[in-house]
Amino acid sequence: VPCVLYGGDQPVHFSAAELAFSKLVYTPNAHTVVIALGDVYFNAVLQDIQFHPVTENILHIDFYQLFEDKEIAMDIPVILNGIPLGVRAGGVLRRNRRKLRIKALPTNLPDNIQIDIAGLKIGNKVYVSELLNDAYNFLHSDNTVVCQVKQSRVTVDIEDDEEEEGAEGAEGAEEAPAEGNAPAEA
Numbered sequence: 001v002p003c004v005l006y007g008g009d010q011p012v013h014f015s016a017a018e019l020a021f022s023k024l025v026y027t028p029n030a031h032t033v034v035i036a037l038g039d040v041y042f043n044a045v046l047q048d049i050q051f052h053p054v055t056e057n058i059l060h061i062d063f064y065q066l067f068e069d070k071e072i073a074m075d076i077p078v079i080l081n082g083i084p085l086g087v088r089a090g091g092v093l094r095r096n097r098r099k100l101r102i103k104a105l106p107t108n109l110p111d112n113i114q115i116d117i118a119g120l121k122i123g124n125k126v127y128v129s130e131l132l133n134d135a136y137n138f139l140h141s142d143n144t145v146v147c148q149v150k151q152s153r154v155t156v157d158i159e160d161d162e163e164e165e166g167a168e169g170a171e172g173a174e175e176a177p178a179e180g181n182a183p184a185e186a
Contacts, residue, residue: 007065066106075099082118086149091122104136
């Protein structure tokens with residue numbers, strides 16, 4: 001597979017066997033790599049990849065060289081932790097973004113972005129502004145929705161149902177006349 005390494009003084013062209021890229025390409029995770037060309041080593045990140053339209057073989061790969069003092073923009077996968085309260089009540093979890101684009105120094109690049117969604121109720125959303133971090137900057141607007149719990153056709157409000165059942169039982173007891181006190185018909 002022909003490859004190009006950009007970002008340095010001049011582009012570096014090289015090639016490698018397609019099998020060498022299997023763990024780098026066919027994963028949802030973001031990885032940095034070390035490219036060894038003889039005695040020279042380059043820290044890099046996968047920037048672009050081209051596939052054959054029919055066979056889906058890799059045709060070409062672009063890498064971007066990393067420098068310790070230069071920020072890089074990269075798509076980082078989002079991992080959602082927990083089962084939202086809204087889903088337990090019959091709502092539907094919508095993942096609007098599976099990856100978020102961030103800009104950071106190579107040493108501050110996270111492997112993934114973890115979000116705790118256990119407390120989300122129906123109608124709640126997680127915005128990029130809630131995920132701000134000092135180590136990296138998001139390249140999305142603050143009002144970008146990462147995930148949300150939407151109402152489905154069959155939604156149950158767990159807390160209200162218990163209260164309504166208790167209220168209906170009390171009302172039913174008040175309305176029904178006692179058997180011994182039934183008014184006599186003449």
